[in-house]
Each structure stands twice: as structure tokens, then as C-alpha cells.
Amino acid sequence: MQGRPRDPALDAAIHQAALDLVAERGYGRMTMEGVAARSGVSKQALYRRYSAKGDLLLAALDSVGREVFPVPDTGSxxxxxxxxxxxxxxxxxxxxxxxxxxxxxxxxxxxxxxxxxxxxxxxxxxxxxxxxxxxxxxxxxxxxxxxxxxxxxxxxxxxxxxxxxxxxxxxxxxxxxxxxxxxxxxxx
Amino acid sequence: MQGRPRDPALDAAIHQAALDLVAERGYGRMTMEGVAARSGVSKQALYRRYSAKGDLLLAALDSVGREVFPVPDTGSxxxxxxxxxxxxxxxxxxxxxxxxxxxxxxxxxxxxxxxxxxxxxxxxxxxxxxxxxxxxxxxxxxxxxxxxxxxxxxxxxxxxxxxxxxxxxxxxxxxxxxxxxxxxxxxx
Amino acid sequence: MQGRPRDPALDAAIHQAALDLVAERGYGRMTMEGVAARSGVSKQALYRRYSAKGDLLLAALDSVGREVFPVPDTGSxxxxxxxxxxxxxxxxxxxxxxxxxxxxxxxxxxxxxxxxxxxxxxxxxxxxxxxxxxxxxxxxxxxxxxxxxxxxxxxxxxxxxxxxxxxxxxxxxxxxxxxxxxxxxxxx
Amino acid sequence: MQGRPRDPALDAAIHQAALDLVAERGYGRMTMEGVAARSGVSKQALYRRYSAKGDLLLAALDSVGREVFPVPDTGSxxxxxxxxxxxxxxxxxxxxxxxxxxxxxxxxxxxxxxxxxxxxxxxxxxxxxxxxxxxxxxxxxxxxxxxxxxxxxxxxxxxxxxxxxxxxxxxxxxxxxxxxxxxxxxxx
DNA sequence: TGTTAATCGAGACGGTACGTCTTGTCTTTCG
DNA sequence: CGAAAGACAAGACGTACCGTCTCGATTAACA
The missing domain is CATH 1.10.357.10 (Tetracycline Repressor, domain 2)
Structure with missing residues (x-):
């Protein structure tokens, strides 16, 4: 059986809060506690998704997508x-x-x-x-x-x-x- | 200057403890608290010397000296x-x-x-x-x-x-x- | 009343789990979460029956019945x-x-x-x-x-x-x- | 060696906060967190003194002293x-x-x-x-x-x-x- | 020869964050 | 609709370090 699915809106809120905090205060000051508070998400919901700060970082970076600059082909x-x-x-x-x-x-x-x-x-x-x-x-x-x-x-x-x-x-x-x-x- | 001079033996003990902890547990787990405990030095004596973890790291690395490999000169x-x-x-x-x-x-x-x-x-x-x-x-x-x-x-x-x-x-x-x-x- | 009736087997399972936990770990460690897990019942089903820990306790004690000692009548x-x-x-x-x-x-x-x-x-x-x-x-x-x-x-x-x-x-x-x-x- | 002695003023603050919270909200709602917050004392300082809620309760009760009613001696x-x-x-x-x-x-x-x-x-x-x-x-x-x-x-x-x-x-x-x-x- | 000032250990202190746990509610799917 | 599963907000738990601050006890260099 399946249970209640995770709320995708929370993922977005979490990623945004994480990115904001990194940008504003630096990665060292981006705390799990701070992300939870900022995103309005419970710590439990946060830890359920990301057991480590690094996992959260990568997921947040992924979520903004890779703004790939176009690969040039000038012949040189x-x-x-x-x-x-x-x-x-x-x-x-x-x-x-x-x-x-x-x-x-x-x-x-x-x-x-x-x-x-x-x-x-x-x-x-x-x-x-x-x-x-x-x-x-x-x-x-x-x-x-x-x-x-x-x-x-x-x-x-x-x-x-x-x-x-x-x-x-x-x-x-x-x-x-x-x-x-x-x-x-x-x-x- | 007046007063009791700093004990140079403490510097050595601190550096050694710091290096040991980095080697054993990684830099992230090398805490000021841990260095103090390991070296048998008070936190006060530690902070009197190094106000930041990074300063301690550099000092400890300096203390072991730079084992410089000899610069070769083979002509090529x-x-x-x-x-x-x-x-x-x-x-x-x-x-x-x-x-x-x-x-x-x-x-x-x-x-x-x-x-x-x-x-x-x-x-x-x-x-x-x-x-x-x-x-x-x-x-x-x-x-x-x-x-x-x-x-x-x-x-x-x-x-x-x-x-x-x-x-x-x-x-x-x-x-x-x-x-x-x-x-x-x-x-x- | 309409809809699916409550499964009476769940009551028994809940009571048993509650009594077991009290006996094994003490009342302070008998948690609603623990009772649900132990009895294999969802927390929802548990809270639907007992809104408070105390209600569950009384119901569980009732379920085992009162082993009433016989009232003596010796004349003294x-x-x-x-x-x-x-x-x-x-x-x-x-x-x-x-x-x-x-x-x-x-x-x-x-x-x-x-x-x-x-x-x-x-x-x-x-x-x-x-x-x-x-x-x-x-x-x-x-x-x-x-x-x-x-x-x-x-x-x-x-x-x-x-x-x-x-x-x-x-x-x-x-x-x-x-x-x-x-x-x-x-x-x- | 001895180290910094505990601040007796903190004991008083802790006891008072504990008693207040018990009186206001009941013992079940008197939390260590709440006592720390109310007394303005760090959780660490609190746990250093009382590892359990009950220890704190007894100490707090002791601190107010036993308001002993006078023992009568009427001859009857x-x-x-x-x-x-x-x-x-x-x-x-x-x-x-x-x-x-x-x-x-x-x-x-x-x-x-x-x-x-x-x-x-x-x-x-x-x-x-x-x-x-x-x-x-x-x-x-x-x-x-x-x-x-x-x-x-x-x-x-x-x-x-x-x-x-x-x-x-x-x-x-x-x-x-x-x-x-x-x-x-x-x-x- | 004291006095003085900085040192030392020990450890208390207010904070902050950690990661876990429980509570009571809610949403989903299945039967 | 009941039920299992499990997500969710809230918030307490007890611990770990942070950097600062008393303490009392040693040292030197200076007076």
C-alpha cells in the first residue's frame, strides 16, 4: 500500500529556501533548521527528503535546472x-x-x-x-x-x-x- | 612585556592534536573542543592563540614544515x-x-x-x-x-x-x- | 449508520498491544505510535477509537475484565x-x-x-x-x-x-x- | 582543579521558572525547554544540574522550603x-x-x-x-x-x-x- | 623581595544547530 | 466509508560545539 504522497510544493519551497540562504548568508550558514524555518516546512519533512546537507544542496541546484550556455560551432x-x-x-x-x-x-x-x-x-x-x-x-x-x-x-x-x-x-x-x-x- | 610567557610546549601539543584529529576523523570533525581535549590544553589557551579553526590549521601545517621535494634540473x-x-x-x-x-x-x-x-x-x-x-x-x-x-x-x-x-x-x-x-x- | 463497520478484531489487537507495552516498558513509554505499530493498526484507526492515551488505557483494562476475588462471608x-x-x-x-x-x-x-x-x-x-x-x-x-x-x-x-x-x-x-x-x- | 563555579542565581531562576510553569500550566506541560526559556538559562546549564524532570521538581520544591505548620500540643x-x-x-x-x-x-x-x-x-x-x-x-x-x-x-x-x-x-x-x-x- | 600581569587548567555560561521522537491531523489508495 | 500507509506541522528531547567568562593557581619580569 502506498500512503499519502509527498507534497511536491514542499520540494519547491525547500529548494528555494536553501538557494536563498546560500546566496544570502553562504553555505556554512545555511542550516537545516534555517531551511525548515524559511520554507515553513517541518524539520521532519525536510529530513525525510534529505538526510544530509549536501543532498539538499544538489537537489536544490538540480531544481533550478542547468542554464546551459549554447555550444558554439564557429569552425575554430x-x-x-x-x-x-x-x-x-x-x-x-x-x-x-x-x-x-x-x-x-x-x-x-x-x-x-x-x-x-x-x-x-x-x-x-x-x-x-x-x-x-x-x-x-x-x-x-x-x-x-x-x-x-x-x-x-x-x-x-x-x-x-x-x-x-x-x-x-x-x-x-x-x-x-x-x-x-x-x-x-x-x-x- | 610582563606576565607569564606562553608555554611553547602547548603550541606543539596543540598542533599535534590538530593534525592527528584531521588525519583520523577529517577536518570537519576536528573541533576546537576536541583539539583542546586531546592536547590537554584549556580552550582558553587555544583561543588565545588561534581565534579561528583555519588559523589553527595553517599553524599546524606550518609546524610540520614544508617537506620540499628537491627541484630537479635535468636540462629537459x-x-x-x-x-x-x-x-x-x-x-x-x-x-x-x-x-x-x-x-x-x-x-x-x-x-x-x-x-x-x-x-x-x-x-x-x-x-x-x-x-x-x-x-x-x-x-x-x-x-x-x-x-x-x-x-x-x-x-x-x-x-x-x-x-x-x-x-x-x-x-x-x-x-x-x-x-x-x-x-x-x-x-x- | 452507514458505511463499513469497524473491525472488532482491531479493538482486541489494540488492547493487547497497549497492555503489552505497559507491562514491558511502563506507561510512560507506551506511546500511541508504539501501540499502532505493535498492533499493526493505523494511527488513524487508533485515534478514531481513542482520542486520548487514558481512554485507551481504560478500555484496555476493561477488556481483560475484572478478575474479581470472591467476597468472603465468614461471619467475622x-x-x-x-x-x-x-x-x-x-x-x-x-x-x-x-x-x-x-x-x-x-x-x-x-x-x-x-x-x-x-x-x-x-x-x-x-x-x-x-x-x-x-x-x-x-x-x-x-x-x-x-x-x-x-x-x-x-x-x-x-x-x-x-x-x-x-x-x-x-x-x-x-x-x-x-x-x-x-x-x-x-x-x- | 576546580573551574568556574556554578552561578547560584541560576538555581534560583530555574526553580522559580519551574514552579511557575507547574502552577500555570501543570506538570505535564512543564518542559525542560520551557524552563530554560522562562528562566533565561541555557538548556546546557539546566541539564548540567538536573538530568531528569523529576530531579528538577524536587529541587524546586526544596528551594521554597517546607512551610511547616506548627505542631499543636493541646493535650488531646x-x-x-x-x-x-x-x-x-x-x-x-x-x-x-x-x-x-x-x-x-x-x-x-x-x-x-x-x-x-x-x-x-x-x-x-x-x-x-x-x-x-x-x-x-x-x-x-x-x-x-x-x-x-x-x-x-x-x-x-x-x-x-x-x-x-x-x-x-x-x-x-x-x-x-x-x-x-x-x-x-x-x-x- | 615582593608586586604585577599574563599565563594555565577547569569548567560554567548563553547560544545555536543538530537529528530524533511523539502528537494529532491530513491525504492518498485499496477493498 | 473503513483501513493501512505514511506525509505533515508542531515542538520537546538530549547532545555537541561555539566563543566567552569566571575561578584559583602558577609563573616570569619588573620594582
């Missing part, structure tokens, strides 16, 4: 990458920095959050770059063996900057990284 | 880098992963810890790579404009992996990153 | 009382102490449970003593005006002991109380 | 008892009924509260009656063997009434009980 790897890297850096630097820091903070705690985050947040965005690289490889612009390493050359420095030097994610830095990746894609 | 950028990257990855993958995650966790909290960590932990290690790159540039092996970007291509992916995929830091991954950096250093 | 007040008091004390001291404490606990909460309990549990047992006293009064063994006061002299100390000193309800204590009541029945 | 057992029983019944019927019910409620829970309550609340009051009975015994007014049983004949019915029929504790009931005890004290 450098141009394609430049647009995407610039967009990615801008995205994390501006509106979503609090969320990125939240993901980093939770991932660094060492639980299995990292694995979940990879599946739902990290990897999907990597795929966009893989598309671009695959097309460039077909055009002969990329001979470097491993796509994933090239993508790491982009996202690695980005998360590194999110951890240690927030302000580094400028447009010119995006251009530098792009240049480096393009060069790395075609070893001598 | 690829060889020099390969050794250093492999050593760096191994270091963070093995013994010190808990400490690296601790630094990442605290840095992601968004306070000014990140700046302090950069000064005391992050930058000093970058300088080692800068030496190698500088020598390679003199030999004509590097024409890429910005040394820091090249170093970011190494440490970025490393911290990225420490956050999201711990096991990626293999020797073969070190080789791939080295290849990519060498190629990026000499754009066509 | 002292002998009649001695048997009844001894039996009553033994009953509450041994098997049913948990239930007596449950009744006391609920009565002390100050709701109108006390009144209900008097009707269904307390007074019926008093009537047995009234019979004996009435017969003794006809024989001239009792001249004290108020039967109820004499009965209070028996049940008062018994409940007093159930509250504060459980072990006092021995056979010799029953004899002492009996002596006192007999004496009180015939003021000089 | 009946007169002495009448005054004391009347006073005792009035006391529990009027101002302190909520506290008496609280003691009964906790005692009925079956923990070792009962034993503690006997020591601090129940027995001290019995001693007053023992004095009177002892003097009467010296005057030859009491020949019944056991003082404690006579005292049970008073306090038993009183607590019995507090549990089940609050309004019974009238002056005329006090007189009836007194008569019965006097008679029981001098068996034919």
Missing part, C-alpha cells in the same frame, strides 16, 4: 573554446559563485558527496566541452590523446581559482587558458 | 616537470590528502582564510615550478607568455581532483598533465 | 477484611503493578481521566468492601458512621504505597491495616 | 490531629495542589524518583504526625502498635484523594479521618 577551436570558457568563468564568478563555493565546501568534506556532485553537476558541463573538442579533432585541430585531460586544463584552473583566488576569473584569464588549451591540443 | 623541461608533478600528485594523493582536503574545505568557506593559505601554503610551492619554467624559458623550451598560467595548468587539475576525484592523481595522469603543459608552453 | 469482619485486603494488596503488588501505576500516572495528570477511572476501575472494587462492611454493621461489628471513610482507610494506604513505596504491600501490612480498620469501625 | 490527640489533618488537607487542596499532582505524576512513572521524593518531601511531613502520636502514646491515648500505619491512615487517603477525587479533601472529611485514626489508635 580557439573561438569556440574562448566563448565557452569566458561564459563558464563569468557564470561562476558572478551570480553563482556562492553555489560553486558551496559545492566545493561540501566536496572537500570527503564524504560521498563528491561522487554525487560529479554525476549531477560536474560531468554534464564537461560534456559540452567534449563536443567542441570532438568536432575540432575531426577538423584536425586536436591531436592530443585524451579529451578529459584537456577539459581538466579548463575546469581545473577554474575550481582552483574558486577556492583560492576568486578574482582571477577574468576575461583575459579565460583567453590565456584558452590559448594554453589550444596549444596543448596540438603538441609539436 | 618535460623531465623536470614530470618528476615534480609526479611527486606533487603522489604527495597529495597519499599521506597528506586529509590535510589538502582540510585546506580546500576551509578555503571554500569564503572567509579570508584563502588569502592566508595562498601565502603560506599555495604560493611557496608554485615558486618551485616557476624556477623550472624560468630555466626552460632560458633554454627556449617555453615561449608561452605567462608562467602563472602554466603553473595553474598543473595545480588547477590537482586541486580539482582533490575535490572531486581523488583517485585520478595517478602517475599516468601526472604524465598526461606534464605533456599538456609542455605543449602549452610552446604554442605553434 | 476481621477475617473477611483480612482476606480481601491481603488479596487486593497481593494483586496490585504482583502482576498488575504496572497497570496500577499507569492508572495513577494518568490520574495525576489532572484531566478528567480521574473521573472516568473512578467509574470504571476504582468504585466497582470499593463496592465489594461495602458489602462486607454492611454485613458487619448488621452484626453490630461496625458503628462508625461512614462506610466510605472506612474503605478509604484501605484503598488510601494501598495507592499511597503504589506511588511511593511499592514494597510496603506485604501480608503483614495487610494485617496491620485490617486491624486498624476494624478498630476504627468500632470507636469507643 | 483528637484535637491535635484534627488541626494537623485539616491543615494538611487544606494545604494540598488549595495552593499546592498542582505541586502535589506533579509529585504524584512523577512518582507513578516508576523510576527512582519515588525514593527521592520520599526522602525529601514525604517523610519529613510524616515526622510531624509522629511527634503528636508519640506524645499521645505517653498519655495512654494510643495503644496501637505501629505509628507508621496510623500515619498511613492519614496520608494514604489524602494522596488517594489527590489522585482520584480532588474535592474530597474538605474539613468534614478531615474530621472523619481524624475520628477514624483516633479510634484505630485505641483498639478495644
Amino acid at each position: 577551436l580557439r573561438e569556440d573554446l574562448l566563448r565557452m570558457v569566458t561564459a563558464a568563468f563569468a557564470l561562476h564568478r558572478d551570480s553563482n559563485s556562492a553555489f560553486s563555493q558551496a559545492v566545493a565546501a561540501e566536496a572537500a568534506q570527503g564524504s560521498d558527496f563528491a561522487r554525487k556532485a560529479v554525476d549531477s553537476v560536474i560531468n554534464p558541463r564537461r560534456e559540452l566541452f567534449r563536443e567542441v573538442i570532438t568536432r575540432a579533432r575531426e577538423r584536425g585541430e586536436v591531436t592530443f590523446a585524451d579529451d578529459d585531460v584537456l577539459i581538466d586544463l579548463i575546469y581545473g584552473p577554474m575550481w582552483y581559482a574558486l577556492l583560492f583566488d576568486f578574482d582571477r576569473l577574468t576575461e583575459s584569464y579565460a583567453a590565456s587558458i584558452t590559448d594554453a588549451v589550444v596549444a596543448a591540443g596540438q603538441p609539436a | 623541461l618535460r623531465e623536470d616537470l614530470l618528476r615534480m608533478v609526479t611527486a606533487a600528485f603522489a604527495l597529495h594523493r597519499d599521506s597528506n590528502s586529509a590535510f589538502s582536503q582540510a585546506v580546500a574545505a576551509e578555503a571554500a568557506q569564503g572567509s579570508d582564510f584563502a588569502r592566508k593559505a595562498v601565502d603560506s601554503v599555495i604560493n611557496p610551492r608554485r615558486e618551485l615550478f616557476r624556477e623550472v619554467i624560468t630555466r626552460a624559458r632560458e633554454r627556449g623550451e617555453v615561449t608561452f607568455a605567462d608562467d602563472d598560467v602554466l603553473i595553474d595548468l598543473i595545480y588547477g587539475p590537482m586541486w580539482y581532483a582533490l575535490l572531486f576525484d581523488f583517485d585520478r592523481l595517478t602517475e599516468s595522469y601526472a604524465a598526461s598533465i606534464t605533456d599538456a603543459v609542455v605543449a602549452a608552453g610552446q604554442p605553434a | 469482619l476481621r477475617e473477611d477484611l483480612l482476606r480481601m485486603v491481603t488479596a487486593a494488596f497481593a494483586l496490585h503488588r504482583d502482576s498488575n503493578s504496572a497497570f496500577s501505576q499507569a492508572v495513577a500516572a494518568e490520574a495525576a495528570q489532572g484531566s478528567d481521566f480521574a473521573r472516568k477511572a473512578v467509574d470504571s476501575v476504582i468504585n466497582p472494587r470499593r463496592e465489594l468492601f461495602r458489602e462486607v462492611i454492611t454485613r458487619a454493621r448488621e452484626r453490630g461489628e461496625v458503628t462508625f458512621a461512614d462506610d466510605d471513610v472506612l474503605i478509604d482507610l484501605i484503598y488510601g494506604p494501598m495507592w499511597y504505597a503504589l506511588l511511593f513505596d511499592f514494597d510496603r504491600l506485604t501480608e503483614s501490612y495487610a494485617a496491620s491495616i485490617t486491624d486498624a480498620v476494624v478498630a476504627a469501625g468500632q470507636p469507643a | 490527640l483528637r484535637e491535635d490531629l484534627l488541626r494537623m489533618v485539616t491543615a494538611a488537607f487544606a494545604l494540598h487542596r488549595d495552593s499546592n495542589s498542582a505541586f502535589s499532582q506533579a509529585v504524584a505524576a512523577e512518582a507513578a512513572q516508576g523510576s527512582d524518583f519515588a525514593r527521592k521524593a520520599v526522602d525529601s518531601v514525604i517523610n519529613p511531613r510524616r515526622e510531624l504526625f509522629r511527634e503528636v502520636i508519640t506524645r499521645a502514646r505517653e498519655r495512654g491515648e494510643v495503644t496501637f502498635a505501629d505509628d507508621d500505619v496510623l500515619i498511613d491512615l492519614i496520608y494514604g487517603p489524602m494522596w488517594y484523594a489527590l489522585l482520584f477525587d480532588f474535592d474530597r479533601l474538605t474539613e468534614s472529611y478531615a474530621a472523619s479521618i481524624t475520628d477514624a485514626v483516633v479510634a484505630a489508635g485505641q483498639p478495644a
